[in-house]
Amino acid sequence: MRLTVFWQRMAEHFGPGYADTFxxxxxxxxxxxxxxxxxxxxxxxxxxxxxxxxxxxxxxGEKR
Numbered sequence: 001m002r003l004t005v006f007w008q009r010m011a012e013h014f015g016p017g018y019a020d021t022f023x024x025x026x027x028x029x030x031x032x033x034x035x036x037x038x039x040x041x042x043x044x045x046x047x048x049x050x051x052x053x054x055x056x057x058x059x060x061g062e063k064r
Contacts, residue, residue: 001045001050002046005046006047006049006050007019009050010022010053012063013053013063022036023035024036024037028053028056030052030055031052036049036053
C-alpha cells in the first residue's frame with residue numbers, strides 16, 4: 001500500500017482533520033507502543049499499520 005492510499009483511507013475514516021491528530025497522538029500497543037506516525041517512521045509498512053488501525057478502531061470491512 002502506498003502512503004498516499006494509506007492517508008486517503010485515514011482521512012476517509014476519521015475525517016481529514018482528525019486523521020492527523022489520531023496518527024500523531026493515539027498510542028497503540030499493537031504497534032509496539034507507538035503512534036501511527038512513529039510506526040511509519042520506524043519502518044512499518046503502511047498496509048500493516050492500516051491493518052492495526054482497522055482492528056483497533058473497528059473500521060468496517062468495506063473500508064479495509
